[in-house]
Amino acid sequence: MAEAAVTGSKPDRVAILNDPRWRSIIFQVVALVLVITIGWYLVTNTQANMEKRNIGFGLDFLSIPAGFDIIQTLIPYTSSSSYSQAFFVSLINTLLVAIVGIFFATILGFIAGVARLSSNWLIKNLAAVYVEVFRNVPLLLQIFFWYHAVLKTLPGPRQSLSMLEIFFLNNRGVYLPGPQPQGSFWIICALLVGAVITMVVWKKREDRRQELTGERRDLFGIGLGLILVLPMVAFVVIWQVAGTPLTWDIPTLRGFNFGGGIEILPELLSLVIALSVYTGAFIAENVRSGIQAVSRGQTEAAFALGIRPGPTMRLIIIPQALRVIIPPLTSQYLNLTKNSSLAVAIAYPDLVAVFMGTTLNQTGRAVEIVGITMGIYLLLSLLTSVIMNWYNARVALVER
Amino acid sequence: MKTFLKTTVAGAAAIIIAGAAQAATLDDIKKAGVLKCGVSQGLPGFSNPDDKGSWAGIDVDYCKALAAAVLGDAGKVKYVPLSAKVRFTALQSGEVDVLSRNTTWTFTRDTNLGINFVGILYYDGQGFMVRKKLGVKSAKGLSGTAVCTNTGTTTELNVADYFKANGMKSKLVAFEHANEVVAAYDSGRCDVYTTDRSGLAAQRTKLKDPNEHMVLPEIISKEPLGPAVRQGDDQFGNIGRWVLNALIIAEELGVTSKNVDQMMSSKSAEIQRLLGVKGKYGSYIGLDAGWAARAIKAVGNYGEMYDRNVTPLGLARGVNNLWNKGGILYAPPFR
């Protein structure tokens, strides 16, 4: 073909099937038609089957009262609330465990990853044992393990471990005092937000100045003062002038169990531990290979410039390692979110437990419910991917 | 390209070949030569595999009786262990022919899930188990407790209803598997363990010290457990219903697995009808005359099933006795 173009003569007529462009178009159309046919085939079958077996279809069931209780509800919910409310409660529970799990898994993973490269023999090998053991045992077993470990070590509610009689720990959960903001509390919040924004802007400007002049001013002290001390001073002033801006709901033993305050369930606790320990082991491997991927020369060059080990790690090694770490880190985050669906094994009321479990059982709407559940997980995956890709683009190598 | 074409052709062929029409459940079972029976993943007394892998329990016996009636061989059952979560979908979709899995007969399940219950195999009720040292003597004193149970069952709803009706509060901790419920209750996660009373009796042996626990007197719900079949196949529904009735009637009439052959020559007209000596009752449900005799011979009458499976759990017959012996088992007459 290239020859034909050069000599300017008309190319020989090729049979449509042999022309790569036509072939690719035909190929794609066939594929598309095939996919649509299969999809249509499945949908019509399902419709016919459901009609025949007298199974209803539709989302009307979502407005029916659910009739069951959920042990952890971050938004108002009672057993007379509707299935759709149960859905949102369980979705929020899934999000909670995923976000908290991701947070701790990342910390644990980074610590263990760095520890695997430690010069301390014991630490290095302990980290290796941690990674190998927890990577190679199914998560379900680990969830059981942590749950029973948590339950077995903690005392019953009447023998609670307590700190200052305001924090309590027993096998029904962790109980913390719950903050109850009063009318004037918004002033302190506003001050805090204002201080943080000011510091962020200021830090940006200082960075720019440092790039231009090379001078470096340490903003840590000022930042600490502005963000911590200012709201505290305001708190005291308001307290003196207008009465307390914040009261605390202290948990107390009421009957068989504690009431009041903030309650963290042992199910949530052990699920978060299990998910972050399991995922942390994978992240540790990613971190280790990421750090090892940064050339040794970078460290030596930094030392030669007189930069101390701490800043070397923070300013030179980690930013470069992050480029290698982030893509696999994203998949670990996705895995953690999906793995949180094992929660039902230990009674944590997540989406799969409440919606694909109890709700499906009460209503029998398998197609709708499984469809919605899959859709939600898909959405969460996409969301995580988008956020991580955005972050990845930020840390990616900018080539000049 | 070639590989892709091959895959495509193979896929299309699979779809075309797959288009055989479905007949009635009975014909399907006869054609397959095996009855697909949905059972639990392990509940002592109801359906539980032993270390040889053979299933035993009162739910299992029902399946055996059904297989004996339909296929003539109680061994031709394929047991499909189902979690509470998947059981109804499995029956709806044809994964199993009959669901005999300690399932409570309720209005919604019977009408809205595309399934039909054929009768009651075991009258159960939901009860509470607590530690003796908790000092609670009645379920009315359980306000503010943490309650452990199984997810995907009616127990979840019953607890919510009961506590609400009595103005009490509770924290319901619902697990997927019975093992976890027991373990969590035993390690003190909950004050109360609630499930059907038969389940309480069965699971109690797994506790560290079974004697430290007691079952409260209240029974907060009716839990009529029975087998279910798919909606829309009345013939198979009738078979399921009357196999169950035949087992109960057999106990009433004193027909057992041992004496069923002698009973063939009994003078009693009802026994003759039941065992197919007289009349063509089998043909009304698409079976031969000896269906009920085979079922009884395979698993015995209801009393034998109960004694073999449920009595070892320490549960007396109670309401599950015949109506004329102080219970509420009452099968319609066989005529």
Add this chain to the structure above:
Amino acid sequence: MGQFQTSAYAPGAHPDLPPPPSTVGIVGWLRTNLFSSVFNSVLTILAIFLLLVAVPPLLDWSIFDAAWMAESKDDCLKNPDGACWGFVTSRFGQFMYGFYPSAERWRVDLVGVLTVLLIGMVLFGKGKIRGYGVLIFLAPFPVAAFILLYGGVGLTVVETNQWGGMMLTLVIAVTGITASLPLGVLLALGRRSNMPIIRNLCVIFIEFWRGVPLITILFMASVMFPLFMPEGVNFNQLLRALIGVALFSAAYMAEVIRGGLQAIPKGQYEAASALGLGYWQSMRLIILPQALTIVIPGIVNTFIGLFKDTTLVLIIGLIDFLSAVNTGTQDVKWSAFTVPMTAYVFAAIVYFIFCFGMSRYSISLEKNLATGHKQ
């Protein structure tokens, strides 16, 4: 200092002095490896403390206080603070083979031995042996294994609902990974294709399967599949689970293979077309052999993941290894409170042995491959 310079030795005749005692022997090792700085010393002491807290109770429970021989729960209840290993030994056959009839278990063993031999050929063989291994693995082996496991041709038929235990776990994992390989290759090629519709279809497929939990897929494959099919069409339950697992792992496999494809220098593609090879030819002869070799560690890791994930088939009623163990604990004969913990620990150890072995292999492979590809 000065005394050395004025010493009586001739240049070069100075005998080697031993290194300072603090840098050799146990003390030296301890100093460099455990107590090189204050921070390290603190860490070391913390770590030793942790080990002292964790290890002795573990040993007590698993070895010293355990009931090694037990006929039933009563024997185990005599050792309430230890594991109940008697439970494991009494049910071991069921954990390994499920409800597969005892008389026929040699068939499973045979398939196991054949699989190990073949995998050995593929993984450790060189040149032709590896080639033959792959060929046998792809064509005659699955058929032979199926006939051996299922029956027919003179062997007693063992229905798939009697399959179980470790055998079923391995069947699911090995079949899943084998079936997902060709599918994964197609998807990976499709995702890198320049035909927009094909590419997007592949992207949608991959991201869909990677985005949803395996539980939901298994649920769908197991209980909803008959709803999707015309009336009367019903596949075997195991087959349906296998399809679900294979599609799920195909999506992961596609991403692993795509990584390998991206790692092949552009020059290889150009060289292939310069030789006049068509797309499929150049893929088959030039690109894929290289790409697949690079990604073997990734494939092994996917396999490990799949192997662990098979525990989820519990929810759809297949008795895999973990659910065989779980079902065992429901037996009235063994209903003692020490039994479930023992069962889980045993399961964890077995999974660990399998997965750890595979991951070691993948690491050693990674090292071997790394030397080959670095310039």
